[in-house]
Amino acid sequence: MTGKTNNFIKAALERAFPEQRLFLRSDTETRFIRLSSGTQFLAVSGSAVVVGWSIIATAILLMDSIGAGNIRDQAIREQATYEKRLNALSIERDASAQAARNAQERFNSALKRVSMMQSTLLESEARRTEFETGIALTQDTLRRTIKERDEARIETAELTQKLEDTGLNSREKGRMVDAEATMDLLASALNNTAAERDHMAHEAAEAEAFAEAVINDRKLVEMRNDRIFTQLEDAVTISIAPLDKMFRAAGLDTDSLLNSVRKGYSGQGGPLTPITFSTKGEGPDADSLRANGILDKLDRMNMYRIAAQKAPFALPIKSAFRFTSGFGPRWGRMHSGTDFAAAHGTPIHSTADGVIIHAGWQSGYGRLVKIQHEFGIETRYAHMSKIHVKVGQRVSRGDRIGDMGNTGRSTGTHLHYEVRVGGRAVNPMTYIKAAKDVF
Numbered sequence: 001m002t003g004k005t006n007n008f009i010k011a012a013l014e015r016a017f018p019e020q021r022l023f024l025r026s027d028t029e030t031r032f033i034r035l036s037s038g039t040q041f042l043a044v045s046g047s048a049v050v051v052g053w054s055i056i057a058t059a060i061l062l063m064d065s066i067g068a069g070n071i072r073d074q075a076i077r078e079q080a081t082y083e084k085r086l087n088a089l090s091i092e093r094d095a096s097a098q099a100a101r102n103a104q105e106r107f108n109s110a111l112k113r114v115s116m117m118q119s120t121l122l123e124s125e126a127r128r129t130e131f132e133t134g135i136a137l138t139q140d141t142l143r144r145t146i147k148e149r150d151e152a153r154i155e156t157a158e159l160t161q162k163l164e165d166t167g168l169n170s171r172e173k174g175r176m177v178d179a180e181a182t183m184d185l186l187a188s189a190l191n192n193t194a195a196e197r198d199h200m201a202h203e204a205a206e207a208e209a210f211a212e213a214v215i216n217d218r219k220l221v222e223m224r225n226d227r228i229f230t231q232l233e234d235a236v237t238i239s240i241a242p243l244d245k246m247f248r249a250a251g252l253d254t255d256s257l258l259n260s261v262r263k264g265y266s267g268q269g270g271p272l273t274p275i276t277f278s279t280k281g282e283g284p285d286a287d288s289l290r291a292n293g294i295l296d297k298l299d300r301m302n303m304y305r306i307a308a309q310k311a312p313f314a315l316p317i318k319s320a321f322r323f324t325s326g327f328g329p330r331w332g333r334m335h336s337g338t339d340f341a342a343a344h345g346t347p348i349h350s351t352a353d354g355v356i357i358h359a360g361w362q363s364g365y366g367r368l369v370k371i372q373h374e375f376g377i378e379t380r381y382a383h384m385s386k387i388h389v390k391v392g393q394r395v396s397r398g399d400r401i402g403d404m405g406n407t408g409r410s411t412g413t414h415l416h417y418e419v420r421v422g423g424r425a426v427n428p429m430t431y432i433k434a435a436k437d438v439f
Helices: 002-016 038-164 168-248 254-262 288-308 428-434
Strands: 020-025 029-034 321-325 326-330 333-337 338-341 345-349 354-362 366-372 376-389 401-406 413-421 424-426
Touching: 002 038, 168 345, 254 288, 254 424, 288 354, 366 401, 413 428
Parallel strands: none
Antiparallel strands: 020 029, 321 338, 326 333, 338 413, 345 401, 354 366, 366 376, 376 401, 376 413, 413 424
C-alpha cells in the first residue's frame, strides 16, 4: 500500500513538474543540469513559503504602525487636554485668589465700618445713659422744687389769712416778702427745669433712633458678609477637592506632603496670613473664624500648587510617542519603569522640579540622568543619546534634560522612565494617571 502511494505521488509530481534540463554551453563543450520533479517541487514550495512569510511580516508591521499611530494621536490629545486643564486650573486658582483678596478687602472695609458703627453706638448709649441720669436728677429736683413751692404757697396762704385776721407786724411782713421772693425763684427754677427736661428727652429719643439705625445697618452688613463667605467657601471647596484626590491617588500622605512644602517653602506664592482682630479679651467672632477658614483652604490649595510642581505628575515626552512596555514583571525579570518609543533624538523633559544627582553612563541604563525631587522622590531617564544637564544643576518641570537614544542594554530607540520613592521603584503611570483628571 505504501509503495502504491509513493508511486502515485511520484506520478503526480512528474505530471505537474515534468523533468527539465538546463543547458550550459561554452566555447568548447555543452553541459546540462537535470532538474527532477522533486527538485522543482522543493524550489516552488520554498518560494511560496518565503512569499507567505513576507506577506505575514508586512501585515504585522502595518498593524503595528497603525496601532502606534493611534496611540500617538491619543497621547497627543491627552497631552493637549493635560495642558488645557493645567492652564484652566491656573486661571481658576488666580481668579479664586483674586476673589479672596477682594473679599478680604471688602470684609476689612465692612469690619472698619462696623467698628465705627459700634463706637458710635456705644457713644450714643453713653449719651443716652447720661440723658436718663440727667432726666432722673431733673425730675428729683423738679419734685423737690414743686414740694417747696407747695409748702411756700401754704405758708403764704397762712400768712395772708393771718394778715387779714390780725394784721402783720414788720417781722411778719418781712417773712411774707421773703416767701414771695422764694416763690418767684422756685417758679423760675421749675420752668427752667421743665424746659431742660424736655430738651434732654428729645435728645434721648434721637439717640435711640440713631442706635436703632446703626443696628439695622450692622445686620445688613452681616447678611452681605454671609453671602460673600458662602460663595468663597463653595468655590474653594470645589477647587481643592480634585487636587486632594490627585495626591491621594498617587499614594502620597497629603498632610505630611503639605507640612514638608511649608517647611521648605522658597517664595512661590506663600502662605496666607490669618486675619486677626481686636476682641477686647473675648474669643474671635464667627466672621473672623470663617474668614480664617477660607484663608486656610486657599493656603492648602497654594501648597498643593507648589507640591504639584515638585512631584512627577507630567509626561517626560511632549512629542508624538507610543508606550512599548509597562511597569511590572517581564520575561522573568522585574521591569521597574515605563518605556516610551519615539524617533531618535526626541527631546526628553523633566517631569518635576529637582536637582540632577547623576548625568552619565551607568551599565545597562546607558546614558542616564537621575533627578532628586522633594518628598523622597527620584526619577530616572535611561538610554539617552545625548545629555544636556550636569550634576548639581537645578531643573524645573518641562526643562529639556536630554535626547532619546538606544544606549546601554536596549533593543531599540526608546526612553526607559522610572519613579522611585524612598529608593523603591513604583509605577510611573500612577502619577501620570492621577493628574489626568485634574490637569
